[in-house]
Amino acid sequence: MKEKYPFGEIEAKWQDYWEEQGLFHTDATSAEDKYYCLMMFPYPSGTLHVGHGRNYIIGDAVARYKKMRGLRVLTPMGWDAFGLPAENAAIKSGTHPRESTLQNIALMKAQLRSWGCCYDWEREVTSCLPDYYKWTQWLFLKFYERGLAYKKEAAVNWDPVDQTVLANEQVLPDGTADRSGAVVEKKMLSQWFFKITDYAQRLLDDLEQLDGWPERVKSMQENWIGRSEGARLNFTLVPREDGVADTSDVVPCFTTRVDTIYGCTYMVLAPEYPGIAEMVQGLPEEKSVMDFVQQAGRLSSIERTTEGDKNGVFTGRYVVNPYNGEQIPLWVGDYVLLEYGTGAVMAVPAHDTRDWAFAKKYKLPIRLSIQNPDQTLNVDEMEDAYVDDGIVVDSPPFSGMPNREAIPKMAAYAEEKGFGGPVIQYRLRDWLISRQRYWGAPIPIIYCDDCGMVPVPESDLPVLLPEDVEFKPSGESPLKSCAAFTQVDCPQCGKPARRESDTMDTFVDSSWYFFRYLSARDDTKAIDTELCDNWLPVDQYIGGIEHAILHLMYARFFTKAIHDLGLIHFEEPFKQLFTQGMITKRSEKDGQLYKMSKSKGNVVSPEELIREYGADTVRLYTLFIGPPEKEAEWNDAGVEGAFRFLRRLWRRVYEHRDLLRDAKTLQPDLQHMQQPERDLYRKLHESIRRITRDLEGDFHFNTAIAQIMELMNAADDIKVNNNSSDQVRAVFRETMETIVVLISPFAPHIAEELWQELGRAPSILQTEWPRVNEAALHRAQMEIVLQVNGKLRGRIMVGAEADQAAIEQEALADPQVQKWIEGKTVRKVIVVPGRLVNIAVS
RNA sequence: GCCCGGGUGGCGGAAUGGCAGACGCAAGGGACUUAAAAUCCCUCGCCCGUAAGGGCGUGCGGGUUCGACUCCCGCCCCGGGCACCA
Numbered sequence: 001m002k003e004k005y006p007f008g009e010i011e012a013k014w015q016d017y018w019e020e021q022g023l024f025h026t027d028a029t030s031a032e033d034k035y036y037c038l039m040m041f042p043y044p045s046g047t048l049h050v051g052h053g054r055n056y057i058i059g060d061a062v063a064r065y066k067k068m069r070g071l072r073v074l075t076p077m078g079w080d081a082f083g084l085p086a087e088n089a090a091i092k093s094g095t096h097p098r099e100s101t102l103q104n105i106a107l108m109k110a111q112l113r114s115w116g117c118c119y120d121w122e123r124e125v126t127s128c129l130p131d132y133y134k135w136t137q138w139l140f141l142k143f144y145e146r147g148l149a150y151k152k153e154a155a156v157n158w159d160p161v162d163q164t165v166l167a168n169e170q171v172l173p174d175g176t177a178d179r180s181g182a183v184v185e186k187k188m189l190s191q192w193f194f195k196i197t198d199y200a201q202r203l204l205d206d207l208e209q210l211d212g213w214p215e216r217v218k219s220m221q222e223n224w225i226g227r228s229e230g231a232r233l234n235f236t237l238v239p240r241e242d243g244v245a246d247t248s249d250v251v252p253c254f255t256t257r258v259d260t261i262y263g264c265t266y267m268v269l270a271p272e273y274p275g276i277a278e279m280v281q282g283l284p285e286e287k288s289v290m291d292f293v294q295q296a297g298r299l300s301s302i303e304r305t306t307e308g309d310k311n312g313v314f315t316g317r318y319v320v321n322p323y324n325g326e327q328i329p330l331w332v333g334d335y336v337l338l339e340y341g342t343g344a345v346m347a348v349p350a351h352d353t354r355d356w357a358f359a360k361k362y363k364l365p366i367r368l369s370i371q372n373p374d375q376t377l378n379v380d381e382m383e384d385a386y387v388d389d390g391i392v393v394d395s396p397p398f399s400g401m402p403n404r405e406a407i408p409k410m411a412a413y414a415e416e417k418g419f420g421g422p423v424i425q426y427r428l429r430d431w432l433i434s435r436q437r438y439w440g441a442p443i444p445i446i447y448c449d450d451c452g453m454v455p456v457p458e459s460d461l462p463v464l465l466p467e468d469v470e471f472k473p474s475g476e477s478p479l480k481s482c483a484a485f486t487q488v489d490c491p492q493c494g495k496p497a498r499r500e501s502d503t504m505d506t507f508v509d510s511s512w513y514f515f516r517y518l519s520a521r522d523d524t525k526a527i528d529t530e531l532c533d534n535w536l537p538v539d540q541y542i543g544g545i546e547h548a549i550l551h552l553m554y555a556r557f558f559t560k561a562i563h564d565l566g567l568i569h570f571e572e573p574f575k576q577l578f579t580q581g582m583i584t585k586r587s588e589k590d591g592q593l594y595k596m597s598k599s600k601g602n603v604v605s606p607e608e609l610i611r612e613y614g615a616d617t618v619r620l621y622t623l624f625i626g627p628p629e630k631e632a633e634w635n636d637a638g639v640e641g642a643f644r645f646l647r648r649l650w651r652r653v654y655e656h657r658d659l660l661r662d663a664k665t666l667q668p669d670l671q672h673m674q675q676p677e678r679d680l681y682r683k684l685h686e687s688i689r690r691i692t693r694d695l696e697g698d699f700h701f702n703t704a705i706a707q708i709m710e711l712m713n714a715a716d717d718i719k720v721n722n723n724s725s726d727q728v729r730a731v732f733r734e735t736m737e738t739i740v741v742l743i744s745p746f747a748p749h750i751a752e753e754l755w756q757e758l759g760r761a762p763s764i765l766q767t768e769w770p771r772v773n774e775a776a777l778h779r780a781q782m783e784i785v786l787q788v789n790g791k792l793r794g795r796i797m798v799g800a801e802a803d804q805a806a807i808e809q810e811a812l813a814d815p816q817v818q819k820w821i822e823g824k825t826v827r828k829v830i831v832v833p834g835r836l837v838n839i840a841v842s
Numbered sequence: 843g844c845c846c847g848g849g850u851g852g853c854g855g856a857a858u859g860g861c862a863g864a865c866g867c868a869a870g871g872g873a874c875u876u877a878a879a880a881u882c883c884c885u886c887g888c889c890c891g892u893a894a895g896g897g898c899g900u901g902c903g904g905g906u907u908c909g910a911c912u913c914c915c916g917c918c919c920c921g922g923g924c925a926c927c928a
Contacts, residue, residue: 706865838897
């Protein structure tokens with residue numbers, strides 16, 4: 001055994017060993033005691049920094065721990081390999097995305113290996129390879145058959161930098177693209193969507209089952225789905241005086257405040273509302289309306305949706321309020337959004353702040369229909385809308401009701417009379433999945449002049465990406481101009497037709513990869529029903545919080561849709577979700593804390609650290625840095641601390657190597673222990689209990705490691721040498737061996753090496769996790785804290801069997817306590833056995 | 843505005859309603875050494891005190907309790923999500 005901790009040497013040795021032995025190669029035919037431990041598969045960007053590393057290190061520690069607990073652990077890994085960065089690089093450098101992606105995968109695989117992270121590589125999936133995307137395309141076809149995939153013309157988000165459309169989820173609240181940072185534009189385009197809105201209610205309801213998910217993530221999804229209950233009301237358009245007929249004479253609107261309908265004094269349409277042009281054609285207002293519509297269309301989505309000045313124009317038309325038959329003016333206003341509800345709003349200025357502002361600006365009438373029961377309102381004296389609850393007034397036959405009670409009654413009334421009824425509205429929009437880019441899975445659709453839109457027959461899958469294409473900086477997808485790709489015969493009629501040249505959003509690829517791991521090499525079907533039913537839902541999913549909405553919502557949607565296809569029989573993919581916090585580092589430039597990124601120049605490269613300290617040190621520090629779900633600041637000095645600890649552990653074993661090996665058969669025996677080894681033995685078993693509890697709960701690696709350090713400190717304090725008693729040596733041996741086992745999920749290389757040095761057979765992964773010896777926890781004497789009026793005044797030792805009365809007596813007799821209760825009246829004495837005595841005096 | 847988190851030493855952070863600050867980092871002092879590194883020992887919330895000891899202390903203000911970082915009520919601040927969403 002070497003005196004100095006030879007981390008480089010042993011790490012290479014054990015990485016080879018784990019690989020050769022295939023310790024994480026899991027036979028999935030039996031799912032008994034299964035534990036599916038999944039980490040979000042990475043985009044192969046090239047190299048991972050220590051911030052990325054946290055994810056894999058946490059996952060590896062969990063997998064190793066669960067394996068030692070005797071579970072059948074499945075931990076696969078793969079690559080979310082389609083995506084824009086590779087294609088953008090290709091435009092600049094000319095290297096084909098496939099080539100650069102596969103290169104990056106090789107690099108990152110080596111990185112993961114160098115951290116000691118073990119996976120079942122035989123299940124590796126790579127989403128950009130045909131054996132994977134064939135099945136992504138197949139799922140698309142299944143969705144298409146069921147009407148879940150459809151094409152429509154819509155105002156969509158256009159990223160002018162990446163030259164493609166984006167899903168709503170990929171646009172940040174400030175209106176910029178989450179990937180490129182470009183200001184997103186609105187464009188009317190014909191695009192492919194997945195009908196995720198059909199699943200809005202199920203996605204919302206099933207959040208309740210997800211006890212193992214962080215509250216934060218569930219609340220984010222809830223907000224994103226944005227359910228609101230209200231009513232849909234049809235207003236009829238008053239016919240034109242000139243006798244010109246309207247295409248539609250109904251203007252529906254959505255409201256959550258049907259109780260205020262009698263206060264409605266006008267109606268407002270979104271500028272994009274279909275049919276506005278016909279509605280005003282030939283009227284004196286036509287020009288002003290059309291000018292306004294054009295002007296509003298020029299505004300960016302941010303300008304449009306930022307609260308502020310509200311502009312509008314009268315259309316010259318009127319609609320009828322179905323409740324009271326009143327004719328009210330119809331306006332167009334830029335604060336009304338086409339995408340939400342029906343694109344039309346019934347305006348109640350007295351009870352809505354936005355309508356109030358608009359009515360004031362354009363001098364529209366304001367009428368009260370909810371009265372404040374505490375302070376009578378008068379429209380002329382009001383300074384803003386009254387939006388709180390109250391009593392319905394001037395609304396026959398609903399007057400006098402509390403407004404909350406009136407809402408369902410008034411909605412039901414609309415249904416009765418046939419002009420509307422209660423509805424539920426969601427904020428969630430359908431998922432836009434087509435992208436005008438090359439490096440993605442081609443959408444398997446063919447356009448034929450005669451047959452229209454024709455799905456590619458399943459037997460023709462995959463629709464392969466052509467290899468020989470030119471990457472032009474024009475931003476246009478090379479697929480579009482690749483005749484060999486687009487020109488195709490119609491599968492129905494055989495005439496020349498044209499292929500869809502858009503590819504799918506990469507979030508489609510990542511929405512089902514966790515099913516594919518179960519049958520990664522199966523070229524007969526996408527999903528193995530039996531294996532998935534046995535192994536899923538995933539027992540533990542680990543990844544970054546940045547996917548709280550995007551990936552995690554899409555994957556839930558896919559699971560439900562695939563369930564409805566009958567391919568699986570569960571509806572939620574991830575039982576437990578753990579979202580680790582980001583690693584930040586102070587920028588040397590401005591001293592601010594940032595998430596690690598190349599652009600901020602605050603990236604810590606693991607390679608350098610591994611060279612200097614070894615992978616175990618990086619792992620130990622990463623896990624010790626703080627509670628894993630929280631953000632943590634990387635501190636180079638802290639790495640040094642982790643290294644010192646491992647070096648100390650190595651040295652302790654080295655110093656006592658002969659003694660430890662010789663004591664291999666000595667067993668601790670409580671009957672024959674003296675005080676020092678008895679105390680260490682108790683500490684050992686207390687540590688096992690605490691560490692196990694920390695790992696079983698929410699992965700509190702930081703406190704688990706702290707406990708190992710404490711135990712090590714205690715082991716250092718006991719005097720042990722070859723002349724020590726059998727019990728001292730037995731307890732010391734068991735302590736050192738247990739420390740090695742306990743630390744093995746965190747620092748596996750040193751653990752394997754020391755385990756072997758201690759004369760044990762590898763692999764330590766096949767060792768059982770230590771059990772607590774309850775008898776060891778027992779104390780003959782207990783320290784009792786003495787308080788007077790809740791303040792610490794002393795401490796006494798009492799026998800473990802001492803009864804409350806005896807403890808109380810001893811406490812009161814204590815000289816320290818005497819000093820504080822002298823001359824005062826003891827009102828009450830609380831005795832908490834095994835802990836403390838509190839004496840209340842006055 | 844609504845919905846989630848969070849606020850504890852110089853720092854990262856610990857604490858089933860029961861000794862606040864475990865563990866680590868940094869800092870200071872000492873030992874070993876020709877020296878350095880490494881290692882080992884001691885101190886380390888703030889204030890008064892040589893010390894023994896005492897007072898204060900977990901964002902702020904109340905409350906419940908023998909006892910509150912922990913529970914309840916009302917605020918302040920920080921982070922995140924949603925938001926002209928009708």
